[in-house]
Amino acid sequence: MVRKLVAVAAVLCVSQTHAQVSTSAAFVSDYRYRGVSLSDGEPAAQLSLSYDAPTEGWYAGGMASNVRLARENGVQVLGYAGISRRFAPEFSWELGAEYTQYSGPHHYEYPEIYAGLTYRQISARIYYTNDYFSVGVPVLYAELNGSRNFTDHWYAFGHMGLLRRNGYPSNQARMDYRAGMGVSLSHCDVQLAWTTVRGAEYVHYPVAWGAGRDAWVVSVSYAW
Incomplete structure (x- = not known):
């Protein structure tokens, strides 16, 4: 699967003269996905790339x-x-899709579609999938994210998410929260965040007991 990501990177880099391509590498002390640790509380290394065609x-x-x-x-x-479109000077909307796959003996995989709104440094998205982590259960996930710059380098950020099994009672809902501070230094970004989960902690996550407990997470990323 890593080969797939490398192939995508190669295709994107070919078009770099027509749009903006960015790549980053990160190290996190605990990989938290929607409030739940997918690294079993251990550190994780990550590689990301993005391609943005603003004129299109x-x-x-x-x-x-x-x-x-x-x-x-x-x-x-x-x-x-x-796709993303601006409908006012400080407002924009977006529609998109993503696909997640995991290596290993269980081969968890699922697609999601999403829609979002952005206003200045505040964004909201809602996701839907009919097969979360390949267990055949439809899930809705809504999130609200925001940040506030204090200086040219220091900023605060926050996140609130709600995951709910579609068509199931409210006790199958789960909230996750994250708040922290960050500092940007040239191409490097360092964050310290506190994360917690409330509600049905293990809704369809194949993780160890305690993976959703409160935790402090440190992340360091470098972009080029």
Whole structure:
């Protein structure tokens, strides 16, 4: 699956003269996905790339990260593509789709579609899939993200998410929260965040007990 990401990167780089291609590498002390640790509380290394064609109004990209699911080490590969349009000076909307696949003996994989709105440094998205983590269950996930710059380098950020099994009672809903501070230094970005989960902690995640407990997470990324 890593080869797939490399192939996408090669295609995107061919078109670099017509749009903007960016790549980043990151190290996180705990890989939290929608509030749940997909690395079993251990560090993870990640590679991301994105392709933005502002004049055409569309974008695409992908990321790869090591994970540990069902007590087995593996790799997560996620690819996405979408369109974005501005309908006011500070407002924009977007529509897109993404596909996530995991290596390992269980072969978890699922597609998602999403829609979003952005206003200045605040964004909201809602995702839908009919087969979350290949268990045949439809899931809705809504998130709200925001950030606030204090200086040219320092900023604060926050996230709130709601995951719900479509058509199931409210006790199958789960909230996740994340808040922290970050500093941007040239091409490097460092963040410290606190994350927690409330509600049905293990809704369709093949993770170890305690993977959704409160945690502090440090991340360091370098973009070029």
